[in-house]
């Protein structure tokens with residue numbers, strides 16, 4: 001695991017920092033895996049994103065206070081389940097702390113032994129390739145092994161609220177430039 005070292009900490013107001021980044025919409029992704037005891041576990045992240053197409057890499061960030069990530073880390077694998085607009089209850093279940101988060105969640109076990117949440121927008125099986133300690137978070141880089149998608153709309157999160165993506169109506173007379 002490598003560590004990112006900053007020479008000095010600039011004076012940034014935490015409330016302003018949270019406000020700015022809270023205004024940026026994110027997807028809602030459940031990172032799932034199996035504990036060493038063979039128990040399904042997961043947590044919700046808004047930081048999941050693509051990193052590279054060739055080779056296919058993804059990344060997400062986990063707070064150092066996460067109780068689930070240390071349990072999943074040792075497996076060396078995870079599944080990123082992009083949650084749909086129908087799956088807010090699953091988001092709520094996996095974004096709380098505690099045991100048995102999967103009690104009311106339908107899932108199957110994928111070919112790599114990790115939980116695939118039923119009817120997610122997409123299910124992406126990954127291998128952990130790298131983990132960087134970055135301030136109060138870990139930044140994980142995963143290599144994509146396989147993926148399955150559906151037509152379900154992805155759930156979005158912004159400013160502490162959930163929603164979906166609304167397309168702007170196409171302009172009747174789009175202005176041409178150049």
Ligand SMILES: Cc1cc2nc3c(=O)[nH]c(=O)nc-3n(C[C@H](O)[C@H](O)[C@H](O)COP(=O)(O)O)c2cc1C
Pocket residue numbers: 028042043044045046047048061062063065066067068069091094095096097098157
């Ligand atoms: C929409 C949303 C996005 C979140 N994004 C992240 C994230 O990117 N990284 C993170 O560590 N926690 C994130 N969280 C918080 C975790 O899901 C939450 O702290 C959870 O309780 C962690 O569980 P654990 O302690 O079992 O790992 C997010 C929560 C929500 C609802």
